[in-house]
Amino acid sequence: MDSYKVYIGLEVHVELSTQSKFFCGCKTKFGATPNTQVCPVCLGFPGVLPVINKKALEYTIACALALNSKINENSRFARKNYYYPDLPKNFQISQYEEPIATGGWIDIEINGQTKKIGIERVHLEEDAGKLIHGEGEDAEWSFVDCNRAGIPLMEIVSCPEINSPDEAYEYLTILRRILRYLGVSDCNMEEGSLRCDANISLGKAEMGTKTEIKNMNSFKELREGLKVEIQRQANLLKKGEKIIQETRFWDAKKKKTFSMRGKEEAHDYRYFPEPDLLPLYIDDNWTERIKANLPELPQHRFDRFIHEYKLPSYDAGVLTESREIADYFERCVRLFPKPKMVSNWIMGDFMRLIKQEGEVKIKIHPAEVADLLKEVEKGTLSTTLAKEVMEIMFKSGKGVTQIMEEKQLQQITDKKSLEKAAKQVIEENQKAVGDWQKGKSQAIKFLVGQLMKKTKGRANPQLANELIEKKLKELFGASS
Amino acid sequence: MEKRTIDLEQVRYIAHLARLELSLEEEEKFARQLGRILSYVEKLKELDTTNVPPTSHVLPLKNVFREDALGFSLSSKEALSNAPCRKDNWFKVPKIVG
Known part of the structure; x- marks a missing residue:
């Protein structure tokens, strides 16, 4: 297998969310x-007549632009004729010789290196029924x-130009991110709004005979299916056998590809220009207008997050994975201009809570996040308590102040009541006090910990430390 | 008029693509008829089209669109009312796999 180079081309179908x-x-x-x-x-x-949905066309133009494709000034639709029960007209309105856009590329990241994958064409067609x-x-x-x-x-x-299953996986990931940023499709592979077929061939100097693989219904299956098919072709070639050009069906349960149709049934679609459209x-005017309204694309946003907010590339990657999160991050930073602190909060518990909800729907207003972080910064909320507040915010939709009042979560910054608690802690932990007297400074940490426990984490840690030390000195004089 | 012929193999292939089952007599008959139709259409070749650009539409129109708005749909009862076979809300068809 090592002596063969793998050539993969992906055909990605995207249901537009018109x-x-x-x-x-x-x-x-x-x-x-x-x-x-x-x-x-x-x-x-x-006797019915189709009329083109303008938004579908504009979505396609937007995607093509985002993929660096050339929008063809003149394009047209064609009939693709075939008989299958899920196709009511017995032909599919598609595009053939004159698609909406040709050429283009996307950059993928593979082993830390950027690689350009060329785009051949972007066209528009109608989906078939479900069988x-x-x-x-x-x-x-x-x-x-x-x-x-x-x-x-x-x-x-x-x-x-995709040379391995991992590259295919990465290509589809990057492509889906771009499509989601554009808001033209929800790109849900489980629901079939994103589907991917692959053409694979193995070759030494040049590409060999290709097979087409269908029915890979998730990112994981795409990678698996490609691996299995590459192995199958490599085994045949090793035995000196020929690859038959055919469509093969990926069976995720059996982890094998199966021939779908015999050669004699090779499709002959008899394309011709669609007379009804x-x-x-x-x-250029139209194209430029659409271009001007494109949102900032993921790669650009990733770069900008690193430069503008001085975020590590890991943070920028996580935050720009979805447009919603990236937007949210920026709204929070506008209200609380400490990007790294905001990033830490969003990447941590925030993401975990969102994932628990099962969808990227953020119920908390950015102003609430800003309020919460302000409390943390002021020291009125410890990190632990702030996490708790955030969780309640997610579940109840209540504001920071309200939650803090209801739960009496404010840190105890009142010296008097803390002093009383500190005294109690010292009385209850004579062994630690003994250790401290013997010069073990570690004992202070233990006592502070006890004080935090007594106040259910609400004591201001700095103040707690201060008071324990002060009390010890008052009671037993200076030590170590 | 140039004479075109269609052989039985071609008739069977076209019938297969259209999922039609033809008897031997029909295959013979359609081969003859299709040949005649093609020969007739060949007549168009007599026209000099050197300076005529390829045309797919007779009207000099482009870009006819509709806005993305919801419109009329059928109820599933209506949609299925002419179906030879159905089950619940589905059209029922002989199984074709692969």
Whole structure:
């Protein structure tokens, strides 16, 4: 296997998060009752006319720009003809010779090095329906839900410049981050709004015969499926056998790829220009307008976080992983301008709490985070208590002050009451006091710890230390 | 008029792509008919199109769009009302796998 170079090209399909479908006004909501978001257009009834959803087109242009692609001034749609039960019209409206955009690249990070992966094209098509295969008494049947049919689907095809399963994983990660930043898709592989097929070939000097792998339904499966297919091809080549150009199906349970169709069934799509849709003309003005409205992209934001906020690259990486977190961080920093402290809080407990909630929905207003950090800085809240407050904030949505009052969480900074407690601690811990008298300075730490425990962590640590020392000296005179 | 022919192999291939089952008689008949249709269309080649750009649409229009807004949808009852087979809210079709 070592003597072969691996060439992988990825075809990524992205369901765009428009409200309505590509060519009709049906909803695009995931998980609805089957066949409730359908109409004569997306069901392919005779005599209907599709009309292009402008937002789907603009989303695609935005993505293409973010991927450094060239927007083609003239592009058009084409019919891709094939018979399959999930395709109501028996053809898919797609693009063939004149896609919306061609060329481009994204940078991936591999072993600490930046590598450019070329983009071949970005085009727009419609999604097919969902097909489930019956079992038991329905073993002879399949069932079709056309809710998905006609949802705008953007296809991004990479050049075969990905040279390992890890690079493929990284490519898809970076690509998904860009798409999420743009807000054009939720890119959820479990729900099928992000799907990825791979073309793989092995070769020495040049690429060998390729196979196409389908049905890798998660990032993990993508990496696994590619590894398995590379091994399969390498074994065949070692035995001197030929690779057959075919589509193969990844079976995640068996961890194998299987041939999907015989050669005699090779697809012949008979593409031709879509007569029901007029050509697209996307001039520079339009492109520039969309470009001007692009959000800051992840790579740029990562670099800026390092320079502007002097954050370590680890922090910048974690914070810019999602646009929501990055936005949130910046809103907090505007109110509490200590970036590293804000970063520590967000990366730590904050992220843990968000993950517990299962979605990146941040209920706490940045002003509350700023208030909390101010309390920590003033010393009225210890770090431990602040963490507790944050957790309550997440669960109850209450403000910092309210929680502190309700829970009586303020640090005890009142000398008198602390002094009383310090005296008690000393009386109750004669052994430690003895140690201190023998010159063991460590004993003070123990006593301070006891005082913290007595006040349920609410004593101001500095003051606690001060008072214990003072009391000891008062009672037993100067020691070590 | 140039004569075009279609052989039986081609007829079977096209029928397969269209998921049609043809009898032997039909294959013969369609081969003849398709050949005649193609020969007829060949007539267009007599036109000189040297200075005519390729055209996919007869109207000189571009960029016809709609806004991303919800519109009319059918109920699943209506959508399924003409389906030869159904189960609950699903269209039911003979199983095709792979």
